[in-house]
Amino acid sequence: MGRYVIRRLLQALLTLGIVLFLLHYLTALSVQIRGNPALLFFGGDRTPDPGMLAQVERLYGLDNKCYERVGDPCLSPFVDRLQNFVQGDFGTTLNGNRDVGQLLAIYIPNTLRLFIFATITLVTVAMVLGTWAARHRGKFIDHTVRGTTILADSIPVFLILLSYVYIVAVPLTRWARGIWGTESFMGQVFRPNYNADYPWTTIIIPGIIVGTVGLATMTRLIRASQLENLGSDFVRTAKAKGLKPMRITIVHVIRNSMIPIITGVGFLFAFMLSGAVLTEGVMGIPGMGRMIFQAVQRQEGNLVIVGLTVSAVVVVFVSLIVDLLYAALDPRIRYE
Amino acid sequence: MAETVRVIGDTLPGADFNSPLLEVDDLHVEFRVRGRRVPAVRGASFTLEQGRTLAVVGESGSGKSVTSQAIMGILDTPPAAITGGAVRLHGVDLLEQSEETRREVRGNHIAIVFQDALSSLNPLWSVGFQIGELFRVHRGSSRKDAKLKAIELLDQVGIPDAKNRVGHYPHQFSGGMRQRVMIAMALALDPEVLIADEPTTALDVTVQAQIMRLLKRIQSERHMGLILITHDLGVVADVADEVAVMYAGEVVERAGIRDAFKRPAHPYTKALLRAIPRVDTVGRELEVIGGLPPNPAALPGGCPFHPRCFAAEDKCKSEVPPWTEPAESHGSRCHFAEEVYTDER
Known part of the structure; x- marks a missing residue:
């Protein structure tokens, strides 16, 4: 180990x-x-x-x-x-001569919040849908789940974003404010843009939208891995041992299905970075994605390098976590 | 460790100890595939007494594994469905019991060893955990006690250095050792019936012999009933007491092992015996049974074996042969059982 x-x-x-x-x-x-x-x-x-x-x-x-x-x-x-x-010195920007370290202190937490909501959305929705589809394999529910997730995945993120911002967000915010007031959670959560006074609340919806990137992949992955384990010989052995279905699912199916799921999350995390660029741009979130995009536009060489370094560190760090989780889950990897 | 005395009636209400240990009576199982019903077992019957070994022999697809899984109650329903018959343990029909009672029966009364030990063990848990799970779930043992029992069992099935091996994972064992782990797991709760479903098929020939000897030793030590499912008549010759030959989902011959080998009463058994390679037939071409096992979705009419049978006549194509007994406790499902038995055909 x-x-x-x-x-x-x-x-x-x-x-x-x-x-x-x-x-x-x-x-x-x-x-x-x-x-x-x-x-x-x-x-x-x-x-x-x-x-x-x-x-x-x-x-x-x-x-x-x-x-x-x-x-x-x-x-x-x-x-x-x-x-x-x-040493923590990230240089300054060409435009405005601002300290990049200070910019990162604002941008990184925002993107992190975005990713937290995105990952929660992705994992919970895919877990529920994937398990549901696996239970009803080959039936109507299975086909519906697979069809709709593919449909959701084939709509580009910017289309979801734009239709949210221009069609849904404003009437929804107006309606919510009429009932709960402007300063309430509900009054802020549906806003079409970021509000620095509510850094968590106003990032929930963008996070959910980023989370739909790769939803189909994840759902299918979970469905397939659960099906594989449900039909496996060791589940048959577990049945022959007289275990209850609940125990079989918890002890013998879920843990075995975790490996492809963790792989998927690690993989999609890197993938979501691209979703973050668009989402942060459209929803006006001062985050890493928008920062890198603007830095490229303005030829801010240093800023581009710092931004990409941060995202490279994040991706490498996430893959490291994935590898360590593998080892924790699977003895065959641990003793390789 | 305090040993609690187990009363069979606790986990199997209504057990009658004058009845045979396990009785499979006219069992029917079918699979429903895309709206069609495909029979897998069509009236299998056999009896297993305490301390005896019954070999169930047949080709792939003859329904022997399905029968064993139906006895265990671990068939996936759907697509499988048990459509008739009875599986009686100490006179209690298991098919009529609640799911909870059936769970108690699994492990406590009937246990099974599967063919492929590598895929039949969960790769992510140590063998000690997987054996100990039985004690923890069925007996409410603590983790520590369960582990001690697992070590004891591993030792009994001949795994060296059991104390250390108990924490190892299935992939760290060799094929033969893994099969021993499976056997240890099956023996954990001291069942009265052990079903071994092709326990040696995935193993080397030398290891095969070791595993067979182990099964035989354990069976006589514990006075268990052993059902040995195999496609290899050669394997069962010196282990089994009785043999039931299955073909196309039914038992076509049932006899004591010596009788079955010496004087088979069904042409299929006879053909199978001729197909065993023997030292004294070296140099001669090995006899084979022509044709393929029938497709269970489209069985030939009459006797299902007639297209491949050397003794078939017109009658075999139209009439289903009845169960006849050419000798005491030697039955065959053939129109010409007598003639085959007396070697006139």
């Missing part, structure tokens, strides 16, 4: 290192090919004073000669940046 954990930890670190390096190399290449982003500081086509340019370059860590040689991996700025990250 100890060796397994250590190996997985090392693998996670290695993955993270590779991702961060590739990220750095891509941005370095874009500087080398597209030209010095420090020029933007002086507004487009004008030729700045060399002394001032050098100062700006130093400020944003662009003063290294390697940025002039196309294809150079620029290792020394990479190492510098990693050191700064470790």
